[in-house]
Amino acid sequence: MxxxxxxxxxxxxxxxxxxxxxxxxxxxxxxxxxxxxxxxxxxxxxxxxxxxxxxxxxxxxxxxxxxxxxxxxxxxxxxxxxxxxxxxxxxxxxxxxxxxxxxxxxxxxxxxxxxxxxxxxxxxxxxxxxxxxxxxxxxxxxxxxxxxxxxxxxxxTMAARTPLRRVAGLLAHLAEGAEATEATEATEAPGNAPGASLGARVTIAGPSQKDMAAALLLGLSTVENAVRDLRNSGVLDNKYRQFVVSDLAALHGIAAAVP
CATH class of the missing domain: 2.60.120.10 (Jelly Rolls)
Structure with a gap:
C-alpha cells in the first residue's frame, strides 16, 4: 500500500x-x-x-x-x-x-x-x-x-524584467500549484458546496528565498528586497520556507505589469 x-x-x-x-x-x-x-x-x-x-x-x-x-x-x-x-x-x-x-x-x-x-x-x-x-x-x-x-x-528566463516582477511571477506560479490542492480540500470540507473555493489565501511550502535566488539567477539580497516589497504591498506574508499569498490576483498583476 x-x-x-x-x-x-x-x-x-x-x-x-x-x-x-x-x-x-x-x-x-x-x-x-x-x-x-x-x-x-x-x-x-x-x-x-x-x-x-x-x-x-x-x-x-x-x-x-x-x-x-x-x-x-x-x-x-x-x-x-x-x-x-x-x-x-x-x-x-x-x-x-x-x-x-x-x-x-x-x-x-x-x-x-x-x-x-x-x-x-x-x-x-x-x-x-x-x-x-x-x-x-x-x-x-x-x-x-x-x-x-x-x-x-x-x-x-525573463532577465529583462525587474526583480520584483520576476519574484512575483515565480511565487504566482508556485501558488497556482498549491491552490489546486487546497481548493480540492476546501470543496470537500463539511458544509462546502461543490465548486466552493478556499478563498484568497494560498500557502506555498518548500522553496526558501535562497532557493528562489538560485532559480532566478538573482542575488539573495535582491530576492529578499522583492519579497519585502510584496509583503509591504499586502499581497504576501513569509515565514521560514513558507509564503502565504493573501491576494493571488494582485500578485499576478504585479508579475504581468509592463516594465
Missing amino acids: PPKVDAFRTADVLQGRQRMPKGSFLGHLSSETWKLLVNAWGSDARVYERDEVLPTGPDRQYVHIVLGGCVRQDRFPFGDDDGSPTITRFRGVGQVLGEAKLIEPRSHVLTTCLTTTWVMPCFVPRMHAFFRKAPDVQLALLRSLEDRNRSDEIIY
Whole structure:
C-alpha cells in the first residue's frame, strides 16, 4: 500500500479525485488511464523527507510522478565543480521527474525534496510499453512538457524584467500549484458546496528565498528586497520556507505589469 501520511490525501490522489495543477502531466491525463498507472505502480509510491535526494542517478531506470510536495532540480551544464553555474527549477504536484531517461537512460538531474514529498516511481521499460498500449499517456506527457517549457521561459528566463516582477511571477506560479490542492480540500470540507473555493489565501511550502535566488539567477539580497516589497504591498506574508499569498490576483498583476 502507498505510505499513509497526514500530509497527503492519499485516497483522493490515487483515486483521481484531487484536482491537479493545470498543465501538469496528471492534469492532462484521463482518470481512466491514471487508474492503470496506479494499478501498476501505486504500491511502490513512497515518501521522502525534506532535504532528501531522490534516487534519480545514472543507474536508476525510473521516472517519478510527484503526488505531493515540492522538489528542487539542479543541472550542471558545465560540470559540478565549485562555482560552476547551475540551472535550478522547482517541480510540484502532477509533474514528471526524470523524463529524459525515456530517451537517455543514464541522464541525471539532482533532485532534492524541499518539503515532505510523495512520489510514484515508474520503471522506464514499462513506461514505453504504456506509450504503445495507451497513446494518451505519451500525449499527456508531451503536452505537459510543452506547457512546462513555456512556463519556464516566462518564469525563469525573463532577465529583462525587474526583480520584483520576476519574484512575483515565480511565487504566482508556485501558488497556482498549491491552490489546486487546497481548493480540492476546501470543496470537500463539511458544509462546502461543490465548486466552493478556499478563498484568497494560498500557502506555498518548500522553496526558501535562497532557493528562489538560485532559480532566478538573482542575488539573495535582491530576492529578499522583492519579497519585502510584496509583503509591504499586502499581497504576501513569509515565514521560514513558507509564503502565504493573501491576494493571488494582485500578485499576478504585479508579475504581468509592463516594465
